Amino acid sequence: MSNINRQKIVDSVPQKGFFGHPKGLFTLFFTEFWERFSYYGMRAILVFYMYYEVSKGGLGMDQTLALSIMSIYGSLVYMSGIIGGWLADRVFGTSKAVFYGGILIMLGHIALAIPGSIAFFFVSMVLIVIGTGLLKPNVSSVVGEMYSETDNRRDAGFSIFYMGINLGGFLAPLIVGSKTIMDTSFHLGFGIAAVGMFLGLLVFVFTKKNNLGLAGTIVANPLSPAEKKKIFTYFGLAIVIIAIICFITIPKGILTFPVFITIVSILGLLIPTIYFIRMYISPKTTAVERSRVIAYIPLFIASVMFWAIQEQGSTILANYADTRTQLNFAGMTISPAWFQSLNPLFIIILAPVFAMLWVRLGKYEPSIPQKFSLGLLFSGLSFLIILLPAYLGGSNSLVNPLWLVLSYFVCVLGELCLSPVGLSATTKLAPQAFAAQTMSLWFLSNAAAQAVNAQIVKFYTPETEMMYFGVIGGASIVLSIILFMLAPKIQGFMKGIR
Structure with missing residues:
Protein backbone atom coordinates (compact mmCIF):
# COMPACT_ATOMS: atom_id res chain seq x y z
CA MET A 1 0.00 0.00 0.00
CA SER A 2 1.48 3.38 -1.01
CA ASN A 3 2.15 6.19 1.46
CA ILE A 4 -0.47 8.26 -0.40
CA ASN A 5 -3.12 5.63 0.24
CA ARG A 6 -2.04 5.31 3.89
CA GLN A 7 -2.43 9.04 4.50
CA LYS A 8 -5.72 9.09 2.60
CA ILE A 9 -7.07 6.40 4.94
CA VAL A 10 -5.85 8.25 8.06
CA ASP A 11 -7.45 11.49 6.87
CA SER A 12 -10.79 9.72 6.34
CA VAL A 13 -10.97 8.49 9.96
CA PRO A 14 -12.27 10.90 12.66
CA GLN A 15 -9.15 11.26 14.80
CA LYS A 16 -10.82 12.13 18.10
CA GLY A 17 -13.62 10.32 19.85
CA PHE A 18 -12.51 7.33 21.96
CA PHE A 19 -10.24 8.20 24.90
CA GLY A 20 -8.44 10.71 22.70
CA HIS A 21 -7.94 8.15 19.93
CA PRO A 22 -9.52 7.75 16.48
CA LYS A 23 -13.26 7.20 16.67
CA GLY A 24 -12.87 3.88 14.87
CA LEU A 25 -11.09 2.44 17.89
CA PHE A 26 -14.52 2.26 19.57
CA THR A 27 -15.81 0.11 16.69
CA LEU A 28 -12.84 -2.24 16.67
CA PHE A 29 -12.53 -2.42 20.48
CA PHE A 30 -16.10 -3.68 20.89
CA THR A 31 -16.03 -5.84 17.75
CA GLU A 32 -12.99 -7.66 19.08
CA PHE A 33 -14.34 -7.67 22.65
CA TRP A 34 -17.47 -9.54 21.54
CA GLU A 35 -15.55 -11.82 19.16
CA ARG A 36 -13.19 -12.85 21.97
CA PHE A 37 -16.16 -13.17 24.33
CA SER A 38 -17.77 -15.61 21.91
CA TYR A 39 -14.55 -17.56 21.22
CA TYR A 40 -13.33 -17.87 24.81
CA GLY A 41 -16.85 -18.56 26.03
CA MET A 42 -17.12 -21.44 23.58
CA ARG A 43 -13.59 -22.64 24.38
CA ALA A 44 -14.25 -22.56 28.14
CA ILE A 45 -16.85 -25.33 27.90
CA LEU A 46 -15.96 -27.11 24.64
CA VAL A 47 -13.63 -29.74 26.09
CA PHE A 48 -16.20 -30.62 28.77
CA TYR A 49 -18.91 -30.85 26.10
CA MET A 50 -16.77 -33.30 24.14
CA TYR A 51 -15.96 -35.76 26.93
CA TYR A 52 -18.98 -35.46 29.25
CA GLU A 53 -21.37 -38.38 29.00
CA VAL A 54 -24.41 -38.04 26.73
CA SER A 55 -26.61 -38.26 29.84
CA LYS A 56 -24.90 -35.07 31.07
CA GLY A 57 -25.46 -33.28 27.77
CA GLY A 58 -22.05 -34.05 26.26
CA LEU A 59 -20.89 -35.98 23.21
CA GLY A 60 -19.44 -38.85 25.24
CA MET A 61 -16.05 -38.84 23.48
CA ASP A 62 -12.99 -40.54 24.87
CA GLN A 63 -11.32 -38.03 27.19
CA THR A 64 -7.86 -38.31 25.62
CA LEU A 65 -9.33 -37.89 22.13
CA ALA A 66 -11.26 -34.81 23.28
CA LEU A 67 -8.05 -33.23 24.62
CA SER A 68 -6.25 -33.92 21.32
CA ILE A 69 -9.11 -32.49 19.25
CA MET A 70 -9.13 -29.37 21.42
CA SER A 71 -5.43 -28.82 20.72
CA ILE A 72 -5.87 -29.42 16.98
CA TYR A 73 -8.77 -26.97 17.00
CA GLY A 74 -6.52 -24.26 18.43
CA SER A 75 -3.74 -25.11 15.97
CA LEU A 76 -6.07 -24.83 12.97
CA VAL A 77 -7.42 -21.49 14.21
CA TYR A 78 -3.92 -20.00 14.15
CA MET A 79 -3.01 -21.63 10.83
CA SER A 80 -6.15 -20.23 9.19
CA GLY A 81 -4.93 -16.70 9.90
CA ILE A 82 -2.48 -17.10 6.99
CA ILE A 83 -5.36 -17.67 4.56
CA GLY A 84 -7.42 -14.88 6.14
CA GLY A 85 -4.58 -12.40 5.79
CA TRP A 86 -3.95 -13.40 2.17
CA LEU A 87 -7.62 -13.07 1.20
CA ALA A 88 -7.77 -9.62 2.81
CA ASP A 89 -4.58 -8.44 1.07
CA ARG A 90 -5.41 -9.84 -2.36
CA VAL A 91 -9.20 -10.19 -2.69
CA PHE A 92 -11.66 -8.19 -0.57
CA GLY A 93 -9.84 -6.04 2.01
CA THR A 94 -9.64 -6.26 5.78
CA SER A 95 -13.03 -4.71 6.57
CA LYS A 96 -14.96 -7.28 4.54
CA ALA A 97 -12.74 -10.04 5.97
CA VAL A 98 -13.77 -8.98 9.49
CA PHE A 99 -17.45 -8.94 8.51
CA TYR A 100 -17.42 -12.31 6.69
CA GLY A 101 -15.37 -13.84 9.50
CA GLY A 102 -17.84 -12.64 12.13
CA ILE A 103 -20.76 -14.18 10.23
CA LEU A 104 -18.98 -17.54 9.93
CA ILE A 105 -18.06 -17.52 13.63
CA MET A 106 -21.65 -16.74 14.61
CA LEU A 107 -22.95 -19.55 12.37
CA GLY A 108 -20.39 -21.89 13.93
CA HIS A 109 -21.65 -21.13 17.43
CA ILE A 110 -25.25 -21.55 16.24
CA ALA A 111 -24.33 -25.00 14.90
CA LEU A 112 -22.97 -25.89 18.35
CA ALA A 113 -26.10 -24.47 20.00
CA ILE A 114 -28.34 -26.90 18.07
CA PRO A 115 -28.76 -30.15 20.00
CA GLY A 116 -27.82 -32.89 17.59
CA SER A 117 -25.21 -35.32 16.43
CA ILE A 118 -21.47 -35.02 16.28
CA ALA A 119 -21.89 -33.75 12.71
CA PHE A 120 -22.97 -30.34 14.03
CA PHE A 121 -19.80 -30.24 16.10
CA PHE A 122 -17.54 -30.66 13.07
CA VAL A 123 -19.56 -28.23 10.96
CA SER A 124 -19.06 -25.67 13.74
CA MET A 125 -15.32 -26.42 13.84
CA VAL A 126 -14.93 -25.66 10.15
CA LEU A 127 -16.99 -22.46 10.35
CA ILE A 128 -15.22 -21.11 13.45
CA VAL A 129 -11.72 -22.00 12.20
CA ILE A 130 -12.28 -20.22 8.86
CA GLY A 131 -14.18 -17.34 10.48
CA THR A 132 -11.52 -16.69 13.11
CA GLY A 133 -8.82 -16.86 10.44
CA LEU A 134 -10.62 -14.10 8.55
CA LEU A 135 -11.46 -11.88 11.52
CA LYS A 136 -8.62 -12.20 14.05
CA PRO A 137 -5.56 -10.99 12.08
CA ASN A 138 -7.47 -8.45 10.01
CA VAL A 139 -9.23 -6.57 12.79
CA SER A 140 -5.76 -5.79 14.22
CA SER A 141 -4.63 -4.58 10.80
CA VAL A 142 -7.54 -2.13 10.63
CA VAL A 143 -6.46 -0.69 14.00
CA GLY A 144 -3.02 0.05 12.54
CA GLU A 145 -4.50 1.71 9.43
CA MET A 146 -6.21 4.42 11.50
CA TYR A 147 -2.90 5.89 12.70
CA SER A 148 -0.20 7.58 10.65
CA GLU A 149 3.25 6.02 10.94
CA THR A 150 4.46 8.99 13.02
CA ASP A 151 1.43 9.09 15.35
CA ASN A 152 2.75 8.58 18.89
CA ARG A 153 -0.72 7.37 19.98
CA ARG A 154 -0.32 4.12 18.03
CA ASP A 155 1.16 1.95 20.81
CA ALA A 156 -1.35 3.26 23.34
CA GLY A 157 -4.15 2.58 20.85
CA LEU A 171 -15.83 -12.28 31.25
CA ALA A 172 -16.69 -15.10 28.83
CA PRO A 173 -15.74 -18.13 31.00
CA LEU A 174 -17.45 -16.55 34.02
CA ILE A 175 -20.74 -16.21 32.13
CA VAL A 176 -20.77 -18.98 29.53
CA GLY A 177 -18.90 -21.37 31.83
CA SER A 178 -21.02 -20.75 34.91
CA LYS A 179 -22.21 -23.81 36.80
CA THR A 180 -25.84 -22.85 36.16
CA ILE A 181 -25.42 -22.81 32.38
CA MET A 182 -23.22 -25.92 32.25
CA ASP A 183 -25.71 -27.86 34.38
CA THR A 184 -28.65 -26.59 32.32
CA SER A 185 -27.28 -27.18 28.81
CA PHE A 186 -23.99 -26.82 26.97
CA HIS A 187 -26.04 -25.70 23.98
CA LEU A 188 -27.31 -22.73 25.96
CA GLY A 189 -23.70 -21.70 26.57
CA PHE A 190 -22.87 -22.00 22.87
CA GLY A 191 -26.00 -19.98 22.12
CA ILE A 192 -24.75 -17.18 24.40
CA ALA A 193 -21.43 -17.27 22.49
CA ALA A 194 -23.40 -16.88 19.23
CA VAL A 195 -25.25 -13.88 20.68
CA GLY A 196 -21.90 -12.37 21.68
CA MET A 197 -20.62 -12.57 18.10
CA PHE A 198 -23.93 -11.19 16.82
CA LEU A 199 -23.53 -8.15 19.09
CA GLY A 200 -20.01 -7.68 17.78
CA LEU A 201 -21.31 -7.72 14.20
CA LEU A 202 -23.99 -5.17 15.08
CA VAL A 203 -21.38 -2.83 16.54
CA PHE A 204 -19.19 -3.25 13.46
CA VAL A 205 -21.93 -2.82 10.84
CA PHE A 206 -23.72 0.15 12.40
CA THR A 207 -20.66 2.20 13.41
CA LYS A 208 -18.04 1.50 10.72
CA LYS A 209 -19.39 4.02 8.19
CA ASN A 210 -19.06 6.98 10.57
CA ASN A 211 -16.07 5.73 12.55
CA LEU A 212 -13.70 3.87 10.22
CA GLY A 213 -13.76 5.95 7.05
CA LEU A 214 -11.64 4.17 4.43
CA ALA A 215 -9.81 2.00 6.97
CA GLY A 216 -10.05 -1.63 5.89
CA THR A 217 -11.61 -0.88 2.50
CA ILE A 218 -8.54 -0.68 0.27
CA VAL A 219 -7.17 -3.98 -1.04
CA ALA A 220 -3.41 -3.74 -0.52
CA ASN A 221 -2.25 -5.95 -3.40
CA PRO A 222 -5.31 -6.89 -5.50
CA LEU A 223 -5.31 -9.87 -7.82
CA SER A 224 -5.63 -9.16 -11.51
CA PRO A 225 -8.65 -10.73 -13.28
CA ALA A 226 -6.35 -13.38 -14.78
CA GLU A 227 -4.82 -14.14 -11.37
CA LYS A 228 -8.27 -14.35 -9.79
CA LYS A 229 -9.40 -16.90 -12.35
CA LYS A 230 -6.24 -18.95 -11.85
CA ILE A 231 -6.31 -18.81 -8.03
CA PHE A 232 -10.01 -19.61 -7.69
CA THR A 233 -9.63 -22.50 -10.13
CA TYR A 234 -6.88 -23.90 -7.91
CA PHE A 235 -9.01 -23.32 -4.80
CA GLY A 236 -11.97 -25.08 -6.42
CA LEU A 237 -9.85 -28.04 -7.50
CA ALA A 238 -8.32 -28.32 -4.02
CA ILE A 239 -11.78 -28.38 -2.40
CA VAL A 240 -13.02 -31.02 -4.85
CA ILE A 241 -9.92 -33.20 -4.33
CA ILE A 242 -10.18 -32.93 -0.53
CA ALA A 243 -13.91 -33.78 -0.71
CA ILE A 244 -13.19 -36.84 -2.87
CA ILE A 245 -10.41 -38.01 -0.54
CA CYS A 246 -12.70 -37.63 2.48
CA PHE A 247 -15.58 -39.36 0.67
CA ILE A 248 -13.36 -42.36 -0.08
CA THR A 249 -11.21 -42.61 3.05
CA ILE A 250 -13.70 -41.87 5.85
CA PRO A 251 -16.17 -44.72 5.10
CA LYS A 252 -13.26 -47.13 4.70
CA GLY A 253 -11.83 -46.15 8.09
CA ILE A 254 -8.61 -44.79 6.60
CA LEU A 255 -9.13 -41.16 7.63
CA THR A 256 -9.89 -41.47 11.33
CA PHE A 257 -9.67 -38.96 14.17
CA PRO A 258 -6.12 -40.05 15.15
CA VAL A 259 -4.96 -39.89 11.50
CA PHE A 260 -6.43 -36.40 11.04
CA ILE A 261 -4.83 -35.21 14.28
CA THR A 262 -1.46 -36.57 13.12
CA ILE A 263 -1.76 -34.85 9.72
CA VAL A 264 -2.52 -31.47 11.32
CA SER A 265 0.29 -31.98 13.85
CA ILE A 266 2.77 -32.54 11.01
CA LEU A 267 1.49 -29.46 9.15
CA GLY A 268 1.80 -27.39 12.32
CA LEU A 269 5.56 -28.03 12.34
CA LEU A 270 6.14 -28.28 8.58
CA ILE A 271 4.58 -24.93 7.57
CA PRO A 272 6.79 -22.72 9.81
CA THR A 273 9.85 -24.74 8.74
CA ILE A 274 9.07 -23.96 5.09
CA ILE A 294 19.06 -17.17 12.24
CA ALA A 295 18.62 -15.25 15.51
CA TYR A 296 14.84 -15.60 15.24
CA ILE A 297 14.91 -19.42 15.06
CA PRO A 298 15.81 -20.08 18.75
CA LEU A 299 13.24 -17.45 19.78
CA PHE A 300 10.62 -19.27 17.69
CA ILE A 301 11.52 -22.62 19.29
CA ALA A 302 11.27 -21.02 22.74
CA SER A 303 7.88 -19.59 21.81
CA VAL A 304 6.64 -23.04 20.76
CA MET A 305 7.76 -24.47 24.11
CA PHE A 306 6.06 -21.66 26.03
CA TRP A 307 2.73 -21.85 24.18
CA ALA A 308 2.75 -25.64 24.49
CA ILE A 309 2.43 -25.10 28.24
CA GLN A 310 0.24 -21.99 28.23
CA GLU A 311 -2.34 -23.40 25.81
CA GLN A 312 -2.88 -26.44 28.03
CA GLY A 313 -4.98 -24.11 30.17
CA SER A 314 -7.96 -25.05 27.98
CA THR A 315 -7.10 -28.76 27.79
CA ILE A 316 -5.08 -30.50 30.54
CA LEU A 317 -5.61 -27.80 33.20
CA ALA A 318 -9.31 -27.56 32.28
CA ASN A 319 -9.59 -31.30 32.82
CA TYR A 320 -7.53 -30.97 36.02
CA ALA A 321 -9.95 -28.30 37.27
CA ASP A 322 -12.89 -30.57 36.47
CA THR A 323 -11.62 -33.86 37.90
CA ARG A 324 -8.82 -33.13 40.38
CA THR A 325 -9.81 -29.84 42.03
CA GLN A 326 -11.96 -29.19 45.11
CA LEU A 327 -14.75 -27.10 43.55
CA ASN A 328 -16.63 -26.51 46.80
CA PHE A 329 -14.37 -23.91 48.35
CA ALA A 330 -14.84 -21.10 50.89
CA GLY A 331 -18.59 -21.65 50.99
CA MET A 332 -19.10 -21.42 47.22
CA THR A 333 -19.30 -23.80 44.27
CA ILE A 334 -16.73 -23.07 41.58
CA SER A 335 -17.31 -23.92 37.94
CA PRO A 336 -14.27 -25.66 36.40
CA ALA A 337 -14.54 -23.30 33.42
CA TRP A 338 -13.99 -20.24 35.62
CA PHE A 339 -10.28 -20.96 35.97
CA GLN A 340 -9.86 -19.98 32.31
CA SER A 341 -10.70 -16.39 33.29
CA LEU A 342 -7.52 -16.23 35.38
CA ASN A 343 -5.13 -15.76 32.45
CA PRO A 344 -6.77 -12.59 31.02
CA LEU A 345 -7.46 -11.28 34.54
CA PHE A 346 -3.79 -11.50 35.53
CA ILE A 347 -2.73 -9.98 32.20
CA ILE A 348 -5.06 -6.99 32.73
CA ILE A 349 -3.60 -6.46 36.22
CA LEU A 350 0.07 -7.13 35.48
CA ALA A 351 0.65 -5.81 31.93
CA PRO A 352 1.02 -2.17 33.08
CA VAL A 353 3.38 -3.33 35.85
CA PHE A 354 5.67 -5.10 33.38
CA ALA A 355 5.58 -2.17 30.95
CA MET A 356 6.68 0.14 33.77
CA LEU A 357 9.30 -2.37 34.97
CA TRP A 358 11.10 -2.53 31.60
CA VAL A 359 11.20 1.28 31.46
CA ARG A 360 12.49 1.58 35.04
CA LEU A 361 15.29 -0.93 34.42
CA GLY A 362 16.65 1.29 31.66
CA LYS A 363 20.09 0.08 30.54
CA TYR A 364 19.74 -2.92 32.87
CA GLU A 365 16.67 -4.18 30.98
CA PRO A 366 17.16 -7.82 29.90
CA SER A 367 17.80 -8.46 26.21
CA ILE A 368 15.16 -10.10 24.01
CA PRO A 369 16.66 -13.63 24.35
CA GLN A 370 16.98 -13.15 28.13
CA LYS A 371 13.31 -12.13 28.39
CA PHE A 372 12.37 -15.23 26.39
CA SER A 373 14.42 -17.38 28.77
CA LEU A 374 12.52 -15.83 31.71
CA GLY A 375 9.26 -16.66 29.95
CA LEU A 376 10.31 -20.31 29.67
CA LEU A 377 11.47 -20.37 33.28
CA PHE A 378 8.11 -19.17 34.59
CA SER A 379 6.10 -21.47 32.31
CA GLY A 380 8.16 -24.45 33.46
CA LEU A 381 7.69 -23.48 37.11
CA SER A 382 3.92 -23.24 36.56
CA PHE A 383 3.86 -26.94 35.65
CA LEU A 384 6.14 -27.92 38.53
CA ILE A 385 3.79 -26.07 40.90
CA ILE A 386 0.79 -28.10 39.74
CA LEU A 387 2.54 -31.41 40.37
CA LEU A 388 3.22 -30.53 44.03
CA PRO A 389 -0.34 -31.31 45.29
CA ALA A 390 -0.09 -34.87 43.98
CA TYR A 391 3.38 -35.22 45.50
CA LEU A 392 2.20 -33.91 48.88
CA GLY A 393 -1.26 -35.43 49.08
CA GLY A 394 -1.40 -38.25 46.56
CA SER A 395 -3.09 -38.50 43.16
CA VAL A 410 3.17 -17.91 37.38
CA CYS A 411 2.51 -18.83 33.73
CA VAL A 412 1.16 -15.30 33.09
CA LEU A 413 4.45 -13.90 34.46
CA GLY A 414 6.14 -15.89 31.71
CA ALA A 435 7.45 -8.26 7.07
CA ALA A 436 3.78 -9.33 7.07
CA GLN A 437 4.60 -13.01 6.59
CA THR A 438 7.01 -12.97 9.54
CA MET A 439 4.17 -11.74 11.75
CA SER A 440 2.13 -14.71 10.49
CA LEU A 441 5.14 -16.87 11.37
CA TRP A 442 5.05 -15.57 14.95
CA PHE A 443 1.43 -16.70 15.32
CA LEU A 444 2.38 -20.05 13.76
CA SER A 445 4.52 -20.70 16.84
CA ASN A 446 1.22 -21.05 18.72
CA ALA A 447 -0.16 -23.30 15.98
CA ALA A 448 2.97 -25.47 16.18
CA ALA A 449 2.71 -25.61 19.97
CA GLN A 450 -0.87 -26.84 19.87
CA ALA A 451 0.02 -29.31 17.12
CA VAL A 452 2.64 -30.72 19.51
CA ASN A 453 0.10 -30.69 22.34
CA ALA A 454 -2.30 -32.81 20.29
CA GLN A 455 0.27 -35.59 20.53
CA ILE A 456 1.62 -35.16 24.06
CA VAL A 457 -1.77 -34.82 25.82
CA LYS A 458 -2.24 -38.50 25.04
CA PHE A 459 0.30 -39.27 27.76
CA TYR A 460 -1.70 -37.55 30.50
CA THR A 461 -3.56 -39.81 32.92
CA PRO A 462 -4.13 -39.58 36.69
CA GLU A 463 -1.42 -42.24 37.07
CA THR A 464 1.15 -40.33 34.97
CA GLU A 465 0.19 -36.87 36.28
CA MET A 466 3.39 -36.13 38.21
CA MET A 467 5.65 -37.40 35.45
CA TYR A 468 3.66 -35.47 32.81
CA PHE A 469 3.91 -32.10 34.56
CA GLY A 470 7.45 -32.80 35.73
CA VAL A 471 8.90 -33.76 32.34
CA ILE A 472 7.26 -30.87 30.43
CA GLY A 473 7.98 -28.32 33.15
CA GLY A 474 11.55 -29.57 33.52
CA ALA A 475 12.10 -29.44 29.73
CA SER A 476 10.96 -25.81 29.69
CA ILE A 477 13.36 -24.88 32.51
CA VAL A 478 16.29 -26.68 30.82
CA LEU A 479 15.52 -24.88 27.53
CA SER A 480 15.34 -21.62 29.52
CA ILE A 481 18.85 -22.17 30.89
CA ILE A 482 20.23 -23.07 27.44
CA LEU A 483 18.63 -19.97 25.90
CA PHE A 484 20.00 -17.75 28.65
CA MET A 485 23.52 -19.11 28.06
CA LEU A 486 23.18 -18.58 24.30
CA ALA A 487 21.68 -15.09 24.70
CA PRO A 488 24.92 -13.18 23.90
CA LYS A 489 25.48 -15.30 20.77
CA ILE A 490 21.87 -14.78 19.62
CA GLN A 491 22.21 -11.07 20.35
CA GLY A 492 25.22 -10.98 18.02
CA PHE A 493 23.19 -12.48 15.17
CA MET A 494 20.57 -9.76 15.66
CA LYS A 495 22.98 -7.19 14.20
CA GLY A 496 22.23 -4.23 16.42
CA ILE A 497 18.64 -5.10 17.35
CA ARG A 498 18.05 -5.14 21.10
Missing part, protein backbone atom coordinates in the same frame (compact mmCIF):
# COMPACT_ATOMS: atom_id res chain seq x y z
CA PHE A 158 -3.08 -1.04 20.50
CA SER A 159 -2.87 -1.30 24.30
CA ILE A 160 -6.50 -0.15 24.60
CA PHE A 161 -7.48 -2.56 21.80
CA TYR A 162 -5.78 -5.51 23.51
CA MET A 163 -7.52 -4.57 26.74
CA GLY A 164 -10.76 -5.33 24.86
CA ILE A 165 -9.40 -8.76 23.97
CA ASN A 166 -8.57 -9.57 27.57
CA LEU A 167 -11.83 -8.17 28.95
CA GLY A 168 -13.75 -10.43 26.58
CA GLY A 169 -11.54 -13.37 27.52
CA PHE A 170 -12.03 -12.64 31.23
CA TYR A 275 8.61 -20.29 6.00
CA PHE A 276 12.06 -20.13 7.61
CA ILE A 277 13.78 -21.83 4.66
CA ARG A 278 11.98 -19.60 2.16
CA MET A 279 12.97 -16.40 3.98
CA TYR A 280 16.57 -17.50 4.45
CA ILE A 281 17.28 -18.53 0.84
CA SER A 282 15.30 -15.72 -0.81
CA PRO A 283 17.41 -13.32 -2.92
CA LYS A 284 15.25 -10.53 -1.44
CA THR A 285 16.78 -11.21 1.99
CA THR A 286 19.99 -9.26 2.64
CA ALA A 287 23.01 -10.66 4.50
CA VAL A 288 22.09 -8.71 7.66
CA GLU A 289 18.48 -9.88 7.44
CA ARG A 290 19.66 -13.47 6.94
CA SER A 291 21.62 -13.21 10.18
CA ARG A 292 18.52 -11.93 11.96
CA VAL A 293 16.49 -14.87 10.61
CA ASN A 396 -6.47 -39.59 44.54
CA SER A 397 -7.27 -36.58 46.72
CA LEU A 398 -8.95 -33.40 45.47
CA VAL A 399 -6.63 -30.41 45.23
CA ASN A 400 -7.08 -26.98 46.80
CA PRO A 401 -8.04 -24.63 43.90
CA LEU A 402 -5.42 -22.11 45.01
CA TRP A 403 -2.73 -24.40 43.57
CA LEU A 404 -4.34 -23.99 40.15
CA VAL A 405 -4.65 -20.22 40.64
CA LEU A 406 -0.94 -20.05 41.51
CA SER A 407 -0.02 -22.10 38.44
CA TYR A 408 -1.97 -19.77 36.12
CA PHE A 409 -0.42 -16.73 37.83
CA GLU A 415 3.63 -14.74 29.09
CA LEU A 416 4.31 -11.08 29.86
CA CYS A 417 8.05 -11.71 29.50
CA LEU A 418 7.64 -13.45 26.15
CA SER A 419 4.45 -12.64 24.23
CA PRO A 420 4.55 -8.81 23.86
CA VAL A 421 8.34 -8.97 23.52
CA GLY A 422 7.94 -11.56 20.76
CA LEU A 423 5.55 -9.35 18.82
CA SER A 424 7.98 -6.45 19.04
CA ALA A 425 11.01 -8.61 18.17
CA THR A 426 9.20 -10.01 15.14
CA THR A 427 8.68 -6.54 13.66
CA LYS A 428 12.37 -5.72 14.28
CA LEU A 429 13.94 -8.96 13.00
CA ALA A 430 11.66 -9.51 9.98
CA PRO A 431 13.26 -9.19 6.53
CA GLN A 432 11.73 -6.19 4.78
CA ALA A 433 10.36 -8.30 1.92
CA PHE A 434 8.67 -10.68 4.39
